[in-house]
Amino acid sequence: MSSLITEYMPCESLRPFVELFWEGSFNANASGQISMQLIPNGCLELIIHLNDLHCNLQKDNSWSQTPDYMIIGMFTQPYEVRFENHVKVFAIRFKPEAIYNVFGVPASKLKERYEDMSMVLGSSFRDFSHRLREEKSVGGMIRNTEKYLLKCLLENKIDLNYVNSAADLIRNTKGIKIEDLPNRLYISQRQLEREFKDKVGISPKHYLRITRINEVLRMLSANRPIDLTSVAYHCGYFDQAHFIKDFKRITGIKPTIYIRERRQIIANPGLAHYSQK
Structure with a gap:
């Protein structure tokens, strides 16, 4: 099996904003490059790579290895992703309108592209991501993520509308x-x-x-x-x-x-x- 994805529900307080958390393993056998098509799901995906092996995506008409911590914005057409090694990730799937409530960043700024999330949000997000990679269990990653997101909501104070x-x-x-x-x-x-x-x-x-x-x-x-x-x-x-x-x-x-x-x-x-x- 080239990919395995396990999904987890967020706490009640985050459900207006977060669709789910998921853990993914891709190209587990590292049997050469695997290319797959991703279909738009109407969400934004915040991807935390759990090791130094990343996937490759196209940006500005060239292929490159994705950053450690990236946000994949709203895509409206299928796009290709390539896995040259065994890639493991933990991810947060955001409802597209809710990324603004959580981080103060409208999804329109991320349409049809991906960005280094540490460049978008800065040092506090990098610190959170570093701590997340040190966690040994998915349960620990989820608890840390929920704590971080609830703190962001409290600080931004952007009400649902x-x-x-x-x-x-x-x-x-x-x-x-x-x-x-x-x-x-x-x-x-x-x-x-x-x-x-x-x-x-x-x-x-x-x-x-x-x-x-x-x-x-x-x-x-x-x-x-x-x-x-x-x-x-x-x-x-x-x-x-x-x-x-x-x-x-x-x-x-x-x-x-x-x-x-x-x-x-x-x-x-x-x-x-x-x-x-």
Whole structure:
């Protein structure tokens, strides 16, 4: 197995901001370079490398080894990642609108790119990351991370607002229509569009496409017979052509090809939870 990912839920106080924590092991056998496609999941990933062996990503049209502590911003198209060695990481998956609440950095500043998070946040984040790498257990890493994030929230004092509410409605309401959001949030369409793009980096409609397709991916990953028409309908699609167009736009391939080739794809569906409603 070339990759193994284990997910952990955050404490209750962090759930408005953090989707989950995860621990990942990639190219465990170090059997030459492995290339995989990552599908956008509508989240921002803060990656802490646990050793000195890192993956490689493209930036400014060239390949380079990623930094020790990086933030992968909001991607809207699939992108490639390469593993030349055994790479181990601990990661925080943020809801895209919530990175602003936690760190005061809008997701729009990180769209379609990754950055060295120690350069974005400075010495206090580097100190936290160094301590995290010294932890011997995942439980210890999670406890330290929760303590650090709660401290950031307390220091930034940025309250949840209508952008958080709009993103949450998109994620959790099956069949939501973007034009209905302003009335539900008592705000104008123009103001919602402007603030959503500023905080999240994309429009509410584009974000809805990503969350719907990720709910599709979640259902396709379940160990049960696959009926694409039923899956599409469950995730808010009432037109098969529209579903296939959105699926290819987000994943880069058709649903049937994805099902056949998903071992070469990293899809960590996040955010939409229609099945819980």
